[in-house]
Amino acid sequence: MLEPLIGRIRAAHGDGTPLIIQGGGSKTFYGNPDEGEVLATRALTGVVDYQPKELVLTARAGTPLAEVEALLTEQGQMLAFEPPHFAGKATLGGSIAAGLSGPRRPYAGAARDFVLGVRMIDGTGQPLRFGGQVIKNVAGYDVSRLMVGALGTLGLLTEVSLKVLPKPAAETTLQFELDETAALLKMNQWAGQPLPLSATSWHAGLMTVRLSGAASAVQAAQAKLGGEALKDATAFWQRLRDQATPFFDKQPLWRLAVKPTTPPLNLGDAQWIEWGGAVRWLARDLPTTVLREAAKTAGGHATLFRGDAPPDGAFTPLAPALSTLHRNLKQRFDPRGIFNRARLYPDF
Amino acid sequence: MLSPAFLSELRRLLPPHCVLNEREDLLPFETDGLAAYRNTPDVVALPENESQVAAILRLCHKNKVAVVARGAGTGLSAGALPVDGAVLLVLAKLNQIKAIDPLARTATVQPGVRNLAISEAAAPHNLYYAPDPSSQIACSIGGNVAENSGGVHCLKYGLTVHNILKLRALTIDGQLLEIGNESLDAPGYDLLALLNGSEGMLAVITEVTVKLLPRPERAQVVLAAFDDVAKAGAAVGNIIAAGVIPAGLEMMDRLAIQAAEAFVHAGYPLDCEALLLCEVDGVNEEVSADIYTVREVLAASGAIEVRTAESEEQRLRFWAGRKAAFPAVGRLSPDYYCMDGTIPRGQLPHVLKRISEMSEDFGLAVANVFHAGDGNLHPLILFDANQAGELHKAESFGGKILELCVEVGGTITGEHGVGLEKINQMCTQFTTPELTRFHEVKAAFDPGKLLNPGKAVPELHRCAEWGAMHIHGGQLPHPELPRF
Numbered sequence: 042m043l044e045p046l047i048g049r050i051r052a053a054h055g056d057g058t059p060l061i062i063q064g065g066g067s068k069t070f071y072g073n074p075d076e077g078e079v080l081a082t083r084a085l086t087g088v089v090d091y092q093p094k095e096l097v098l099t100a101r102a103g104t105p106l107a108e109v110e111a112l113l114t115e116q117g118q119m120l121a122f123e124p125p126h127f128a129g130k131a132t133l134g135g136s137i138a139a140g141l142s143g144p145r146r147p148y149a150g151a152a153r154d155f156v157l158g159v160r161m162i163d164g165t166g167q168p169l170r171f172g173g174q175v176i177k178n179v180a181g182y183d184v185s186r187l188m189v190g191a192l193g194t195l196g197l198l199t200e201v202s203l204k205v206l207p208k209p210a211a212e213t214t215l216q217f218e219l220d221e222t223a224a225l226l227k228m229n230q231w232a233g234q235p236l237p238l239s240a241t242s243w244h245a246g247l248m249t250v251r252l253s254g255a256a257s258a259v260q261a262a263q264a265k266l267g268g269e270a271l272k273d274a275t276a277f278w279q280r281l282r283d284q285a286t287p288f289f290d291k292q293p294l295w296r297l298a299v300k301p302t303t304p305p306l307n308l309g310d311a312q313w314i315e316w317g318g319a320v321r322w323l324a325r326d327l328p329t330t331v332l333r334e335a336a337k338t339a340g341g342h343a344t345l346f347r348g349d350a351p352p353d354g355a356f357t358p359l360a361p362a363l364s365t366l367h368r369n370l371k372q373r374f375d376p377r378g379i380f381n382r383a384r385l386y387p388d389f
Numbered sequence: 390m391l392s393p394a395f396l397s398e399l400r401r402l403l404p405p406h407c408v409l410n411e412r413e414d415l416l417p418f419e420t421d422g423l424a425a426y427r428n429t430p431d432v433v434a435l436p437e438n439e440s441q442v443a444a445i446l447r448l449c450h451k452n453k454v455a456v457v458a459r460g461a462g463t464g465l466s467a468g469a470l471p472v473d474g475a476v477l478l479v480l481a482k483l484n485q486i487k488a489i490d491p492l493a494r495t496a497t498v499q500p501g502v503r504n505l506a507i508s509e510a511a512a513p514h515n516l517y518y519a520p521d522p523s524s525q526i527a528c529s530i531g532g533n534v535a536e537n538s539g540g541v542h543c544l545k546y547g548l549t550v551h552n553i554l555k556l557r558a559l560t561i562d563g564q565l566l567e568i569g570n571e572s573l574d575a576p577g578y579d580l581l582a583l584l585n586g587s588e589g590m591l592a593v594i595t596e597v598t599v600k601l602l603p604r605p606e607r608a609q610v611v612l613a614a615f616d617d618v619a620k621a622g623a624a625v626g627n628i629i630a631a632g633v634i635p636a637g638l639e640m641m642d643r644l645a646i647q648a649a650e651a652f653v654h655a656g657y658p659l660d661c662e663a664l665l666l667c668e669v670d671g672v673n674e675e676v677s678a679d680i681y682t683v684r685e686v687l688a689a690s691g692a693i694e695v696r697t698a699e700s701e702e703q704r705l706r707f708w709a710g711r712k713a714a715f716p717a718v719g720r721l722s723p724d725y726y727c728m729d730g731t732i733p734r735g736q737l738p739h740v741l742k743r744i745s746e747m748s749e750d751f752g753l754a755v756a757n758v759f760h761a762g763d764g765n766l767h768p769l770i771l772f773d774a775n776q777a778g779e780l781h782k783a784e785s786f787g788g789k790i791l792e793l794c795v796e797v798g799g800t801i802t803g804e805h806g807v808g809l810e811k812i813n814q815m816c817t818q819f820t821t822p823e824l825t826r827f828h829e830v831k832a833a834f835d836p837g838k839l840l841n842p843g844k845a846v847p848e849l850h851r852c853a854e855w856g857a858m859h860i861h862g863g864q865l866p867h868p869e870l871p872r873f
């Protein structure tokens with residue numbers, strides 16, 4: 042199954058042909074524009090091993106995320122980082138390569154936190170395996186996690202092993218009418234208390250909070266917090282996860298990752314807050330410098346998530362010392378620079 | 390040997406009390422927590438701030454002198470073992486807690502701050518730092534990051550890598566790296582993950598920002614005794630399959646139980662083959678629901694006795710035996726050698742059976758202590774270093790156990806790191822192209838191989854030589870195939 046891919050990568054390495062790794066194509070909007078021949082992973086499908094009692098699932102990279110999650114649901118388990126499916130075609134490999142996580146992320150962990158191991162092919166066509174199928178493993182550098190969010194620039198993922206978790210027995214979503222300042226304070230205060238929080242959102246004067254756990258625990262927290270129970274909660278969080286509400290259609294769409302306690306950024310009303318205050322989505326055309334500076338002041342970084350990337354790229358440029366390390370790593374995993382050229386940073 | 394010129398330059402960078410090179414001053418630094426490995430350092434530098442660390446690194450880089458970074462020296466894999474001709478860079482004096490932000494739930498600390506001191510400083514805010522290696526009273530956070538340390542709560546709360554937000558670190562040429570930030574992710578490659586567990590091979594950590602968690606409202610522990618190790622192993626999987634993620638899930642075998650009970654009188658049942666301790670924590674109602682489930686599952690899994698701690702005092706007593714297991718085993722034997730493999734939990738009965746067979750072959754007893762929830766085995770091999778050849782025998786036995794872990798789809802180290810101790814077994818776990826990539830990751834940071842040389846990743850010629858000596862290790866059947 043790997044042979045045709047290895048062959049193409051070796052050939053591309055030989056003649057320097059740029060390749061664009063593509064799974065379901067659900068995240069083509071993300072990152073800088075890249076050029077090259079499409080290297081499809083869709084043939085690499087199938088769950089290789091799933092042991093619910095081990096809390097470990099291993100699947101080939103092109104396996105649709107929906108298929109993985111359906112299998113987990115049968116066993117009452119889930120991918121706790123709640124990866125976005127976007128238009129429904131996302132694959133497991135693409136989700137890990139993009140390193141995107143959904144509403145549960147601040148409370149359960151990010152995509153990278155659940156990666157236990159990968160099989161991959163580097164830019165010379167060499168198949169490699171890092172990490173494994175066990176939860177604790179500190180042998181060798183953590184190359185598996187290095188692949189998460191690398192947008193395929195260090196290699197083609199062919200198989201991923203993930204830690205999975207049981208689905209919570211009960212979930213309730215509560216809504217509160219609150220202004221932005223008050224909502225940010227509440228989200229942070231509650232996160233510092235033993236409450237079963239599993240997602241938070243604020244948009245247009247409405248704070249939405251999800252509680253997950255044993256039914257009795259969710260009920261007790263609900264009694265303590267108050268608010269109005271939201272009826273169609275599953276759909277609400279799914280739409281937010283997949284950016285399937287009209288708010289996210291507007292371009293440019295900027296993602297500002299900030300210290301969660303950052304006060305209101307005052308960059309306009311076209312804003313959606315997630316992750317307990319740590320992500321502020323802005324659907325508004327503002328100068329890149331203003332947004333990058335605002336994010337930096339707030340201890341984080343700004344990404345052009347959807348829309349035309351600015352000249353310095355979709356992602357916040359790196360400090361010189363870090364940029365050098367990035368180029369060094371790229372050079373060693375993909376010496377001819379064939380994989381997803383410029384997708385992450387314009388200079389590699 | 391370091392040249393007098395180099396030493397005098399080093400002395401110019403630091404106050405006089407921060408450079409040690411008299412023999413009696415150097416002896417305390419000749420070993421880390423794995424005392425079987427000893428080497429007296431040529432010189433010890435104890436900088437007091439980040440700019441002194443940077444100056445030392447620049448000096449070493451200029452003179453091509455190797456640097457071994459060390460925190461509290463509690464590591465268990467000889468990762469901080471001094472290297473001949475190197476500077477031993479001890480970061481223990483960088484021990485300030487710089488800031489605690491209770492609302493954002495973070496603590497920013499220097500690398501020499503002790504693990505437990507972070508939780509103590511956060512306690513007034515009802516917050517704590519989750520990873521709790523057994524050495525938490527003494528081990529420092531910089532070392533925790535370097536080793537990606539675990540502890541008994543990993544299954545639910547993760548390893549160090551899951552609990553770090555930001556690092557300041559210096560490369561060998563003294564350049565400052567700021568990795569991560571105050572938000573939940575960073576642009577570019579996940580260098581934060583790469584530095585966690587990098588064993589001092591890539592950069593020297595000078596500041597760590599950790600995530601703090603709200604202290605659980607309640608924690609409760611259930612103790613279960615089994616007449617068969619395999620049943621106890623199956624019970625672990627059954628608890629997880631029932632949807633409970635315990636905060637801690639520990640297992641001990643007969644020898645470990647007997648030793649712990651004789652030492653601390655925890656009240657453990659003695660007429661059993663295996664003991665499970667299952668702790669659940671969280672919101673009050675959640676704990677009640679989970680305790681109920683856990684008790685049901687344990688009974689259905691064939692436990693011969695199930696006890697729930699009814700008070701905090703009793704909870705601590707149940708834990709006291711487990712926490713004292715290592716020193717308790719130490720009372721049975723002049724020396725013991727602690728292994729650290731991880732296996733898929735389903736392989737536990739098979740692996741314990743093989744360990745017991747090997748124990749007979751080698752003529753050395755083994756007590757098994759096991760972070761059962763996350764598959765991390767700590768077999769303690771009993772031996773007497775004063776008997777000629779016994780240390781070597783214990784090491785060979787340990788090596789066989791690690792190879793067995795790899796054979797069943799696990800790893801040679803779950804939380805103690807490779808260091809120098811397990812460097813040969815790296816050849817069993819990884820192929821030549823994989824080891825080559827590790828060397829290239831190293832070269833991306835430290836092309837002159839000056840940081841902690843000879844540790845963590847074996848040189849390829851070492852694997853070739855070792856493979857020739859250990860035919861079984863070198864010829865695992867089909868090493869390229871997935872192992873489950």
